[in-house]
Amino acid sequence: MGGHVVVTDIERADADVVAALAALGSATVHEAQGRTGYVGPDIRPIQQGAAIAGSAITVLTAPGDNLMVHVAIEQSRAGDVIVVVPRGDSPYGHIGELMATQMQVCGVRGYVTSAGVRDTTELRRMGFPAWTRHISAEGCVKDTPGSVNVPVVLGAAIVHPGDIVVADDDGVAIVPRADAADVLAAATARAEKEAANRVRYEAGEISMDINRLRPVLADLGVSYIPQAEYDRGGR
Structure with missing residues (x-):
């Protein structure tokens, strides 16, 4: 109209x-x-x-x-x-x-x-x-x-x-x-996962390990090097 x-x-x-x-x-x-x-x-x-x-x-x-x-x-x-x-x-x-x-x-x-x-x-x-x-x-x-x-x-x-x-x-x-019930279910599950992760963080774990981010960095070509190697222009 x-x-x-x-x-x-x-x-x-x-x-x-x-x-x-x-x-x-x-x-x-x-x-x-x-x-x-x-x-x-x-x-x-x-x-x-x-x-x-x-x-x-x-x-x-x-x-x-x-x-x-x-x-x-x-x-x-x-x-x-x-x-x-x-x-x-x-x-x-x-x-x-x-x-x-x-x-x-x-x-x-x-x-x-x-x-x-x-x-x-x-x-x-x-x-x-x-x-x-x-x-x-x-x-x-x-x-x-x-x-x-x-x-x-x-x-x-x-x-x-x-x-x-x-x-x-x-x-x-x-x-x-129309999506409200599905979004609520997904948001509740996400909140519960975050609450569980919060307990692990408070116990000393870090997101690099919990979220398995080290392989992601490797696949993207990000490398860990000592300061001396970086100063020499190493990659």
């Missing part, structure tokens, strides 16, 4: 799966789904210590215009994460304290955007987490149409409405809703 739309009846992911992915974190989830879904390093948290996951309410908006973000708040439910993507770079504060207050009262778990936010001190004070490309005091107008709950491209990831957004201090990863 062309034009500007607001899709009102999206499917959301299973709440237990969402909670479990939040506990595992963005890095583990990204690795577990084949190193995909990470939105990129330029979308960063404004706070530290927040770790969330939720179903995506997606917003496609004009740069410098937050009209459709207001619509997204209207469409949100408890457990959602609002994801805002402008059509072009938008170094404006698309939300601030007042819009965050509405989202928080609705039960929205957080806000992720490739645009900007403002009132960051207030957002941290009220405990409403946000991940953003820009922090800007400059606000938005409300006079350009856009769409809510349509596919958007957030940094390096495609986000469909209802996909799971996993966000923490390391960044943001997107899990397709």
Whole structure:
């Protein structure tokens, strides 16, 4: 369908799966789904210590215009994460304290955007987490149409409405809703393996041995030589 739309009846992911992915974190989830879904390093948290996951309410908006973000708040439910993507770079504060207050009262778990936010001190004070490309005091107008709950491209990831957004201090990863159970299983297995390796590291073993990296170095032609041989130009 062309034009500007607001899709009102999206499917959301299973709440237990969402909670479990939040506990595992963005890095583990990204690795577990084949190193995909990470939105990129330029979308960063404004706070530290927040770790969330939720179903995506997606917003496609004009740069410098937050009209459709207001619509997204209207469409949100408890457990959602609002994801805002402008059509072009938008170094404006698309939300601030007042819009965050509405989202928080609705039960929205957080806000992720490739645009900007403002009132960051207030957002941290009220405990409403946000991940953003820009922090800007400059606000938005409300006079350009856009769409809510349509596919958007957030940094390096495609986000469909209802996909799971996993966000923490390391960044943001997107899990397709249809793949959520499989990704959870893979991420859980990865976390269990890391926990077992942590015990071995704490006992004094090193990753060169645990991960069998010495044959990899040899195959790549990396050699170990004494300093004197290196000084003589030896290889």
